[in-house]
Amino acid sequence: MDRQPCVYILASGKHGTLYIGVTSNLLGRLQQHREGLIKGFTSRYDVVGLVHYEMADTMDAAIAREKQLKKWNRDWKVTLIERDNPDWDDLAIGLGLDPVSGRRSR
DSSP: OTTOOEEEEEESSTTOOEEEEEESOHHHHHHHHHTTOSTTHHHHTTOOEEEEEEEOSSHHHHHHHHHHHHHSOHHHHHHHHHHHOTTOOOTTTTTTOOOOTTOOOO
């Protein structure tokens, strides 16, 4: 999974605050979010649970998809998440990361 362009959605909890990002290293970026190394929105609102991600062939394609998703209304984003992840599980655990410790419950 290293160095594969993708767009991802993080959530603070089920139906919580959402964040949409793009990266070429999903596991590395998730670790940065989880450790609070990326200051700003995600660390301020504890938005670290991976609830959706999509791989892309190129970084340009991933960025285009990110821009598209950011324009969607919240209901569309929730529908996208719940299509494949109805319980809003932290998908990062299935990718090999440990569960987030000390995470605030929402």
